[in-house]
Amino acid sequence: MSEQQIAWRISLVLMILVACGFIFVAVNSGKRTQDYAAVQKSGYSFRNKLFGVLVLALGFALIYTLRSLPYGATHSDAAGPVSQVVDVKGYQWRWELSSNHIVVNQPVEFRVTSADVNHGFAIYDTGMHIIAQTQAMPGYINKLRYTFSKKGIYKVMCLEYCGIAHHNMVTEFNVVER
Ligand SMILES: [Cu+2]
Structure with a gap:
């Protein structure tokens, strides 16, 4: 077995383990012992709004600072x-x-x-x-x-x-x- 094949099999085992972890979390995420829905809703919505505003601000900053790209050759022979x-x-x-x-x-x-x-x-x-x-x-x-x-x-x-x-x-x- 070549080294690539060994590496591939090890990666495959690790990927399956990670996938199992995700599936375990996904299956158990629906279970709740207490209802925090009301508390979480207000908290998350504020965080989501803040995140949205930040992304928008960064987007505008990106467009504003890069709008003159590509820069002209200011030191040209002209x-x-x-x-x-x-x-x-x-x-x-x-x-x-x-x-x-x-x-x-x-x-x-x-x-x-x-x-x-x-x-x-x-x-x-x-x-x-x-x-x-x-x-x-x-x-x-x-x-x-x-x-x-x-x-x-x-x-x-x-x-x-x-x-x-x-x-x-x-x-x-x-x-x-x-
Ligand atoms: Cu140097």
């Missing part, structure tokens, strides 16, 4: 040409940037991809606040446009757990005067 382009490639576990110098007050386009698995390309300002991010995916180039208004050293960190040395995926670039 937004006009950019003077600076930085190619970004994520590796397990480091970043490769085609340039470490970016000119302040001029839009820059990061073209982000990955050599192996998905990474999260996130830019942090000097106060370690995240200011822009996109996904780094193998086989795709995700464009991220940003205009830096302050000079300084910015950090890049990975936002998606990508393996044992994920925390090592830190690099820097310098935003400078022309």
